[in-house]
Amino acid sequence: MRLYARPYAGQMLVMLATALLAVAAAISIPLVIRRIVDGPVTHGDRSALLPLAALALVLGVVEASLNFTRRWIQGTSTLGMERDIRDVLYRHLQSLPPAFHDRWLSGQLLSRLTSDLSAVRRFFGFGLIFLVANVATFAAICTLLVRIDVFLGLVVTASLVPIGFLCARFHHQFSGVSRRVQDQTGDLASRVEEAAQGIRVVKAFGRRRHIVDQYTADSTEVRGTQLEKVRIRAGFASVLDVIPNATLGVVLVLGALAVGSGRISLGDLVAFITLALQLVWPVEALGFILASAQEAGTAAQRVFEVLDTEPEIASPAVPVPLTGPDGGPPVGRVRFEGVGYRFPGSDRDVLHDIDLELEPGETLALVGTSGSGKTTLAMLLPRLADATRGRVTIDGHDVRDVALPDLRTVVATAFEEPILFSASVRENVTLGRPDATDADVEAALDLAQARFAHDLPWGLDTRVGEQGMSLSGGQRQRLALARAVLGRPRVLVLDDPLSALDVETEALVEEALRRVLAATTAVVVVHRPSTVALADRVAFLRDGTVEAVGTHADLMATNHAYAEVMGDPATVVVPGQSRREEVRR
Amino acid sequence: MSAPTKAPSGADWRGVAAEHTENVSSTVAGLLRGRSRRLLGSLLAPHRRTLWVVLGLVVVQNLASLAGPYLIGAGIDRGIPPLLRGEGGGTLAVVGVAFAVATGLQVLTQRTFMLLTGRIGQDVVLDLRTRVFEHFQRLSMAFHEDYTSGRVISRQTSDVDAISEFLDGGVDAVVRALLSIVGIGVTMLLLDVPLAIVGLASFVPLFALTLWFRRESATAYRTTREAVAMVIVQIVETLTGIRAVQAFRREPRNEEIFAALNERYRAASQKSFSLMAVYGPGMKLISNVTIALILFYGGTRVLDGELGVGVLTAFLLYLRRFFDPLQDLAQFFNALQSATAALEKLSGVLEEAPSVPDAERPRALPAPRGAVRFDAVSFGYKEKVVLPGLDLHVPAGQTVALVGATGAGKTTIARLLGRFYDPVEGRVLLDGVDLREVEEHDLHRAVVTVTQESFLFSGSVADNIAFGRPGASRGDIEEAARRIGAHEFIAALPEGYDTDVRKRGGRLSAGQRQLVSFARAFLADPAVLVLDEATSSLDIPHERLVQSALRTILADRTALIIAHRLSTVEIADRVLVLSDGRVVEDGPPHELAAGTGPYARLHHAWRQSLHRTGAA
Ligand SMILES: Nc1ncnc2c1ncn2[C@@H]1O[C@H](COP(=O)(O)OP(=O)(O)O)[C@@H](O)[C@H]1O
Numbered sequence A: 001m002r003l004y005a006r007p008y009a010g011q012m013l014v015m016l017a018t019a020l021l022a023v024a025a026a027i028s029i030p031l032v033i034r035r036i037v038d039g040p041v042t043h044g045d046r047s048a049l050l051p052l053a054a055l056a057l058v059l060g061v062v063e064a065s066l067n068f069t070r071r072w073i074q075g076t077s078t079l080g081m082e083r084d085i086r087d088v089l090y091r092h093l094q095s096l097p098p099a100f101h102d103r104w105l106s107g108q109l110l111s112r113l114t115s116d117l118s119a120v121r122r123f124f125g126f127g128l129i130f131l132v133a134n135v136a137t138f139a140a141i142c143t144l145l146v147r148i149d150v151f152l153g154l155v156v157t158a159s160l161v162p163i164g165f166l167c168a169r170f171h172h173q174f175s176g177v178s179r180r181v182q183d184q185t186g187d188l189a190s191r192v193e194e195a196a197q198g199i200r201v202v203k204a205f206g207r208r209r210h211i212v213d214q215y216t217a218d219s220t221e222v223r224g225t226q227l228e229k230v231r232i233r234a235g236f237a238s239v240l241d242v243i244p245n246a247t248l249g250v251v252l253v254l255g256a257l258a259v260g261s262g263r264i265s266l267g268d269l270v271a272f273i274t275l276a277l278q279l280v281w282p283v284e285a286l287g288f289i290l291a292s293a294q295e296a297g298t299a300a301q302r303v304f305e306v307l308d309t310e311p312e313i314a315s316p317a318v319p320v321p322l323t324g325p326d327g328g329p330p331v332g333r334v335r336f337e338g339v340g341y342r343f344p345g346s347d348r349d350v351l352h353d354i355d356l357e358l359e360p361g362e363t364l365a366l367v368g369t370s371g372s373g374k375t376t377l378a379m380l381l382p383r384l385a386d387a388t389r390g391r392v393t394i395d396g397h398d399v400r401d402v403a404l405p406d407l408r409t410v411v412a413t414a415f416e417e418p419i420l421f422s423a424s425v426r427e428n429v430t431l432g433r434p435d436a437t438d439a440d441v442e443a444a445l446d447l448a449q450a451r452f453a454h455d456l457p458w459g460l461d462t463r464v465g466e467q468g469m470s471l472s473g474g475q476r477q478r479l480a481l482a483r484a485v486l487g488r489p490r491v492l493v494l495d496d497p498l499s500a501l502d503v504e505t506e507a508l509v510e511e512a513l514r515r516v517l518a519a520t521t522a523v524v525v526v527h528r529p530s531t532v533a534l535a536d537r538v539a540f541l542r543d544g545t546v547e548a549v550g551t552h553a554d555l556m557a558t559n560h561a562y563a564e565v566m567g568d569p570a571t572v573v574v575p576g577q578s579r580r581e582e583v584r585r
Numbered sequence B: 001m002s003a004p005t006k007a008p009s010g011a012d013w014r015g016v017a018a019e020h021t022e023n024v025s026s027t028v029a030g031l032l033r034g035r036s037r038r039l040l041g042s043l044l045a046p047h048r049r050t051l052w053v054v055l056g057l058v059v060v061q062n063l064a065s066l067a068g069p070y071l072i073g074a075g076i077d078r079g080i081p082p083l084l085r086g087e088g089g090g091t092l093a094v095v096g097v098a099f100a101v102a103t104g105l106q107v108l109t110q111r112t113f114m115l116l117t118g119r120i121g122q123d124v125v126l127d128l129r130t131r132v133f134e135h136f137q138r139l140s141m142a143f144h145e146d147y148t149s150g151r152v153i154s155r156q157t158s159d160v161d162a163i164s165e166f167l168d169g170g171v172d173a174v175v176r177a178l179l180s181i182v183g184i185g186v187t188m189l190l191l192d193v194p195l196a197i198v199g200l201a202s203f204v205p206l207f208a209l210t211l212w213f214r215r216e217s218a219t220a221y222r223t224t225r226e227a228v229a230m231v232i233v234q235i236v237e238t239l240t241g242i243r244a245v246q247a248f249r250r251e252p253r254n255e256e257i258f259a260a261l262n263e264r265y266r267a268a269s270q271k272s273f274s275l276m277a278v279y280g281p282g283m284k285l286i287s288n289v290t291i292a293l294i295l296f297y298g299g300t301r302v303l304d305g306e307l308g309v310g311v312l313t314a315f316l317l318y319l320r321r322f323f324d325p326l327q328d329l330a331q332f333f334n335a336l337q338s339a340t341a342a343l344e345k346l347s348g349v350l351e352e353a354p355s356v357p358d359a360e361r362p363r364a365l366p367a368p369r370g371a372v373r374f375d376a377v378s379f380g381y382k383e384k385v386v387l388p389g390l391d392l393h394v395p396a397g398q399t400v401a402l403v404g405a406t407g408a409g410k411t412t413i414a415r416l417l418g419r420f421y422d423p424v425e426g427r428v429l430l431d432g433v434d435l436r437e438v439e440e441h442d443l444h445r446a447v448v449t450v451t452q453e454s455f456l457f458s459g460s461v462a463d464n465i466a467f468g469r470p471g472a473s474r475g476d477i478e479e480a481a482r483r484i485g486a487h488e489f490i491a492a493l494p495e496g497y498d499t500d501v502r503k504r505g506g507r508l509s510a511g512q513r514q515l516v517s518f519a520r521a522f523l524a525d526p527a528v529l530v531l532d533e534a535t536s537s538l539d540i541p542h543e544r545l546v547q548s549a550l551r552t553i554l555a556d557r558t559a560l561i562i563a564h565r566l567s568t569v570e571i572a573d574r575v576l577v578l579s580d581g582r583v584v585e586d587g588p589p590h591e592l593a594a595g596t597g598p599y600a601r602l603h604h605a606w607r608q609s610l611h612r613t614g615a616a
């Protein structure tokens, strides 16, 4: 926290100074008034009236300007700090691996980026300043009081004891609830997000009532926790407010006794009381300030839980350049060496003992039933996950030794669920390769049979994605494919790339892909026999490991389970010749 | 988007239309303000009685706190002298007890007051939350496609937060401030009329300043709400697509976009802070100047012998207490402005009428048979016509497959049948009843759609399947999973049916998600089942399982199946070939396959694709 506050420390100090000076001005105005009333007015001194009134005016203007300065700086400094942390947090979230994002509800992350940061900002702009200013005021006034009368001054100072006790108890009770409210609000935000993103399903099943009831139940829970918070605050504030007043009562009585016994003068007592009255607001404000401090504290805790999560997948401190065998550009020899993978928090390996080697330019199909780990295995190449055992290499370099941007420039990926951003078609396709020429884009769109993009209202400048045109699943998939093949990456990962295409389009895309794949090392996740034709070899995944590797024809002939996954009794499969006859492993 | 300039009767400020607009004309601003005030009023209406109680409490509390000083004074004047004279502390004890009672009363009333206002605030927030949430769910797909989920989220998080902040803070201060301003104003008039007039004249500049602040801050807060919405939209989009962000190194570009949006949000907030920096201290300045003026004017009058010193002293003391609460009022007004901007957005959402409205006088569909008819239906999303006039009759119990090139309009037909949209012309009928006259709940008990995007909610597998029929028993849930071959993998999950599938079902593979969404649809047991490329991510064995399950499940129900794999189409009784929104061929699959039409060609291409396997 201190790190983010540092650039604004100077401004904070100015805010604090103006707050203290404004308090001083506010205290001195009544003093001036007293001087005027007791002096010139009572004694009929007309000539002194004007300068003293002018002094009151000047003090009034000074107080207002100090307030203005403090608030103005508050706007520039604390909002700047909030923005800085939000930028840092956003950047950090982008660097955390998909495994992290799978574990966290996005509403929880969103509430950290928004309401939690605002709570922290509010404290720095107001709570912290007045906490310090009020403590200073309290100390100053108590000192003055003790100087007027030691005994009465100590009585006032002693009121600190119950105040301290109350604050401690409040701290104890409040921080738990404050955290709970923030967590529950984050969950509520997650519900909102799910309901918004899953609206089609809700509508398809007509489950509005159901989902509204769920949301109402959750909101009611938040309301309950909020009320608990209100109860604690009410208990604290109502008792706290009494302390300064009760202290004043005690002081008055004791003071009257002292005056009666002649220990102090009546004038002293009046001065004492006037001064002590200035203590009421700082104490009363404590309730509000402490609550804000607590909320900021738990909010900062929540923010730092995320900021302190180290990205498990990051560029190494000293990355090696991703070069080919002769020191030139990489050729794309890919090896999986004894690779195993276990999801965080899981107690079994999804993948184990995987050994595969892809020659430069070779295409390997990954085949297996749903849930056999094809996607998981494919994602190890662009390091969207890191193998928990063994290693994955490209041209002999462990992918973990290479700088992430280098690796992800060499490896291009198309996901099973196409993701488009709210940007133009062109920007979506050239994602990650801003140096691509128009001709490259055309070639990629041609290949992916995505020429429909030219017919969109603004052609390739049409904005798509959530904030743009709605496209059909097949259209999205083709754009995602165009993006992956753009600029002929050395290594290509295609996860079930043709699932949403109709038969004719699929045939055309396959035809075009074949040309690209001839020169590119590729891992293609495949469900259909037709798509297997793209591959030189097939790796059959079963029970978390590669059960067999070979040409489609070989596996059909030798592996019963494979034939079952690929075979279709409605069809007589004509075994064809494969481009690469040798069988490895 | 340009500022709407039309007369208020124009439709361009209604609903969410003015959301992107920052500088609205004053007429529109007034209308928007009125709309938010009405919403606030309707939210507070149920609490009218409690609000009176709250007001009473404030009065009692103020009296109790005023009693304190009075009692102390009494104690000193009448309690202490007898004590000093050694006549016993009886009077002092009475005063002491009264003081304790007053203090107790103060604690009690303040506590009750805080609890009550807290309760009202929370109830209002809860009411608002559920109203907005439900309304978003009611709004049609056409709205959601334009509005984006990020905005939906921002309305329900940051806007609601702005309102709850307003309700949280300062309401008590305001009531107290208003009370003391009125009370002291009257007292000052009683004390001395000329001085009081000078004091009250300060309300003229105060009022002008407030008007200025109101106008400027309304714009500033409107901008802030919009800016924070854009920040949230960007966050949601990044988090949703994090895999693609990372794989395609979009991080730097995203950072750029985010930094710009974040800075815009900061600048917008700073604008409102700056306005407040002028407004609050401005009020202070006016009050301080007034005090100095009265000091001088009053002092002169005392010197002229027109006024007693005591009166002036009292007047000055009251004057300060008169002006002090103004700061609280300024603070409150500021929070109110911020909340009004948020209410403006939310009331806009609530004002949006669903383009697929609920039936006004719904007709019951107690036992739907599932006869579907498209009666001269034309439809287009925006300007472009997708279906130029479709006539189609599907008798109850028939399984119909829709085939055709991408963009032919297959999904559109499925959406019309599921009433995600209403036709522009013509009618879609179920058992002879226009879908527009069927109650939503009835309609979706009868018609269920499964799409390619198998969205799952975070929560257990069982809960997700039970979404098809809330309240279904575990036995029914397992049975549905068994029928489509999902039981094996579910049972193998660490906690079986109770395994949390996580956000959007991320704990499962794509194929597994599709199986769960199938199970969900089967459990719903609809009369009409619509499958839109619902098997695209399944492996062949699972696809076969689903197909054989479909054969039995669809035996006695109507089905509309859209699939690229003709293997799925072959279970249909009838195939419709669609081209540019028109049915170009219609008949049983085997007959069409044997013919020479478009389906025969498709069928041939598909057989070819199967044979292509493994060939070079
Ligand atoms: N976050 C996770 N934690 C634990 N298991 C997971 C997680 N995500 C996926 N799995 C499991 O890992 C297996 C492999 O998934 P995946 O690689 O997506 O399969 P597919 O071969 O269909 O692409 C599945 O059984 C799935 O249930």
Ligand SMILES: Nc1ncnc2c1ncn2[C@@H]1O[C@H](COP(=O)(O)OP(=O)(O)O)[C@@H](O)[C@H]1O
Binding pocket: A470, A471, A472, B145, B381, B382, B386, B404, B405, B406, B407, B408, B409, B410, B411, B412, B413
């Ligand atoms: N939400 C939408 N907004 C605007 N246009 C759409 C939308 N959905 C589909 N379209 C357009 O309508 C036409 C028909 O689409 P669709 O029914 O999805 O075809 P199919 O399912 O046969 O591939 C296409 O040109 C498509 O681009």
Ligand SMILES: [Mg+2]
Binding pocket: A374, A375, A376, A416, A495, B509, B510, B511
């Ligand atoms: Mg997969």
Ligand SMILES: [Mg+2]
Binding pocket: A472, A473, B407, B410, B411, B412
């Ligand atoms: Mg479609």
